[in-house]
Amino acid sequence: MNHIEELIRNNLKDCRIDLIGFADRERFEGVDPQHNPFSIFPEAKTVILLGKRICRGALRGVEEGTNFGDYALFGKNWLEDEFLSIACYDLVNVLEDNGWEACPIFPNPSELGPQGVSVADGRPAPNVYPDFDYAAVACGLGEIGRNGLLLTPEFGSRQRFHMILTDAEIEPSPLFEGHICDACGMCAQSCPLGAIDMKHTVEVTICGKTMQVADINYDVCKTCKNGACANRFAETARPDRIAALCNRTCICHLEDNGLVSNKFENSFRQREAWSVGNTKPVSERNVEAANVLGGSFSKDGNRGNR
Ligand code: SF4
Ligand code: SF4
Incomplete structure (x- = not known):
């Protein structure tokens, strides 16, 4: 573990981050520039994916069929827009306090087409939206299950992610080798x-x-x-x-x-x-x-x- 990873890991508790993984440029080779995080920050060396769990209780009202609104807040909108955004921004500041540029990326749907026109030859049209499921696998956090959802060995499908691109060099996390989905059907x-x-x-x-x-x-x-x-x-x-x-x-x-x-x-x-x-x-x-x-x-x- 190099000193930057150590610095990040030492701040995980303060930033209230449940999951973290790292990937280098090589793991995104061949990814369409329209969805490649390195199109956003070409000098970046590392993709960091950080996640927070969806607490199981946020799903309770849906499981009982008696309350759907609180999942939409605690399990979805607030989790992405507030809790994770704050965690992501705090970690961005840890990196920038130490001299490394850190670019926060929100999990917009990557299947959306570009919303603008290219500003120069050879550059993808804005906005480039990375595929977060791809990034989670590339960062060693888990696998995509038969159900098409990203599964981690910690929480299954119960998490959401934000991304940070940084010019700090961090060793890529090992890919997740095991299986979570057992094809039960x-x-x-x-x-x-x-x-x-x-x-x-x-x-x-x-x-x-x-x-x-x-x-x-x-x-x-x-x-x-x-x-x-x-x-x-x-x-x-x-x-x-x-x-x-x-x-x-x-x-x-x-x-x-x-x-x-x-x-x-x-x-x-x-x-x-x-x-x-x-x-x-x-x-x-x-x-x-x-x-x-x-x-x-x-x-x-x-x-x-x-
Ligand atoms: S697979 Fe689609 S249609 Fe079936 S329960 Fe899940 S969300 Fe609903
Ligand atoms: S096959 Fe079973 S373990 Fe795999 S995603 Fe479906 S329910 Fe989950």
């Missing part, structure tokens, strides 16, 4: 609208790490009333699926099977999950999933090993 089977097709997967390779992602019909997800939220920046961008039934089921599965390290005294799912758009209860769909996938599921919608 529970996300697909719990989806009332059949938007996840586990039989057709797309191979995604980032920095040599290959992941299988199910074919997901995001147009269907945009109509989902099971906890999915429209993308707040653009209707055309992918919806926020972290609180959706598919992903809440994944959260239960990862926790109940010891696949994430943030553990709780009580299971997240305490009763039959509600769903809209399918007449079959989730538990029946899960039993069908067990038959298809050769596993066993408990009635509460989790894989039964406890």
Whole structure:
């Protein structure tokens, strides 16, 4: 660990950062300039990705179907706009107090097209929005699961990230070698609208790490009333699926099977999950999933090993 990384790590607690990873320019070689963070700061040497957990309780009201607004604040808007922004800005100041330029980057949806015109030949049109899922894998923080969401070994899909580009040179974090997603298929089977097709997967390779992602019909997800939220920046961008039934089921599965390290005294799912758009209860769909996938599921919608 060089002294800059040590400096950053010593400030993680003060900045209230739960997750951090580093990647160098080499890990972004071949990335389209329109989405490459080094297009924003060409002299940068390091991409830093910092994350804060979405507390499990922020999902409680959605899981019970009785309060959606507080997830939108504590799990989404305030987390990105306030808590993470402050953490990111505090870390930026730590770096700049030590003589390194540090450029904070907000997680705008990378699938949005440019909003302006190129200012000079050879420069991508503004705004360049990096792909944060790519960056998280490149920074060694986790993998993309079958459900198309970034999973970390600490929190599964329960986190959000901000990015810092700096001209400080920091050794890249090792890529995450293990697996969090075990291809259980529970996300697909719990989806009332059949938007996840586990039989057709797309191979995604980032920095040599290959992941299988199910074919997901995001147009269907945009109509989902099971906890999915429209993308707040653009209707055309992918919806926020972290609180959706598919992903809440994944959260239960990862926790109940010891696949994430943030553990709780009580299971997240305490009763039959509600769903809209399918007449079959989730538990029946899960039993069908067990038959298809050769596993066993408990009635509460989790894989039964406890
Ligand atoms: S529910 Fe299972 S298959 Fe789907 S993302 Fe989670 S671990 Fe992977
Ligand atoms: S967001 Fe809704 S429609 Fe999309 S996969 Fe999840 S549960 Fe299904």
